Amino acid sequence: MSKQINQSLREWMDIFMHRSMRGWSQFAKSTGLSMPQFSILMQLHHKGPCGMSQISERFEISNAAASQLAEKLVQSEYIERAEDPNDRRAKVLQLTKKGEDLINAGVVERYRWLDELVKKLSTDEKSKVHEGLSILTEMAKKLESRE
Amino acid sequence: MSKQINQSLREWMDIFMHRSMRGWSQFAKSTGLSMPQFSILMQLHHKGPCGMSQISERFEISNAAASQLAEKLVQSEYIERAEDPNDRRAKVLQLTKKGEDLINAGVVERYRWLDELVKKLSTDEKSKVHEGLSILTEMAKKLESRE
DNA sequence: CTTTTTAGTTAAGCGGGCTTAACTTTATGC
DNA sequence: GCATAAAGTTAAGCCCGCTTAACTAAAAAG
Numbered sequence A, B: 001m002s003k004q005i006n007q008s009l010r011e012w013m014d015i016f017m018h019r020s021m022r023g024w025s026q027f028a029k030s031t032g033l034s035m036p037q038f039s040i041l042m043q044l045h046h047k048g049p050c051g052m053s054q055i056s057e058r059f060e061i062s063n064a065a066a067s068q069l070a071e072k073l074v075q076s077e078y079i080e081r082a083e084d085p086n087d088r089r090a091k092v093l094q095l096t097k098k099g100e101d102l103i104n105a106g107v108v109e110r111y112r113w114l115d116e117l118v119k120k121l122s123t124d125e126k127s128k129v130h131e132g133l134s135i136l137t138e139m140a141k142k143l144e145s146r147e
Numbered sequence C: 001c002t003t004t005t006t007a008g009t010t011a012a013g014c015g016g017g018c019t020t021a022a023c024t025t026t027a028t029g030c
Numbered sequence D: 001g002c003a004t005a006a007a008g009t010t011a012a013g014c015c016c017g018c019t020t021a022a023c024t025a026a027a028a029a030g
Helices: A001-029 A035-047 A052-059 A065-074 A096-121 A123-145 B004-030 B035-047 B053-058 B063-075 B097-110 B112-119 B124-143
Strands: A081-083 A087-095 B079-084 B085-093
Touching: A001 A035, A001 B004, A001 B035, A001 B124, A035 A052, A035 A065, A035 A081, A035 A087, A035 A096, A035 B004, A035 B112, A052 A065, A052 A087, A065 A081, A087 A096, A096 B004, A096 B112, A096 B124, A123 B004, A123 B112, A123 B124, B004 B035, B004 B097, B035 B053, B035 B079, B035 B085, B035 B097, B053 B063, B053 B085, B053 B097, B063 B079, B085 B097, B097 B112
Parallel strands: none
Antiparallel strands: A081 A087, B079 B085
């Protein structure tokens, strides 16, 4: 059984990742942002506001690099860089509305394929898919919260 | 129902994509390859051997860029660039064993998280997940083959 | 209160990806 | 067969991300 499920997981990832990876980088390009810049936006969207050092840690780049990337995103008004009230050395980076909108547009575009896919499923299939994914998501969240 | 399933799909993608995107780019970096170079390997792995023009089409870059990237991958022995026997202008790019091994190592590393996740599931949950994913994968393949 | 550590910025310089443009070689259309 | 189109390659030049190194400013440690 474990083999079967691993098999099906991998097959799915293979297909899915291919679509989404290429999709995201093309979307990023179409907005004029580089992948590193875009990834920072994604990250802020996913994990919420954070400081400069968190960026450099998560992306494994130097502090200087993070600072420079952030600067460009501030210039293009996708993020806001404010002073941390609790520590005046630190900054708080967060998405502006423009930034949020951009990511959401990307999500919509990216999932169009999935919507098409779902449309083709029967009601019964849909509910099975839903059930399976809910289980995965639940567990993923549980694990993530523990890290 | 359609709303529910879309919801669960998106939640899952959100989590999953975050992990895998960051994961892949870090893995690529650890191998010394740039993302564009690495993406080409992924692509060859996923879609099999192809010509130079297919690369430039799929990645939406110029022919020159594709050629230069391929050159580097040939140098580092991740791919092989042979003359197409049917058209001597064209080339056939394909992964070498070294290239295959690299991608597979990446896959293993990337899915370690998933394996952990699956381990935590009960037998019943596993079979439900398996069922759901199989349905998705089937349909995805059907759609893909039609493009 | 001084020393040290931490957060971030700035600038110089390297390497990489990408584009355009000029070119070679092979296939196709007429 | 000759002109044209197609597949790749090569080189020049640009922009970008990244690193190191030197610096500022604020917090923590003593």
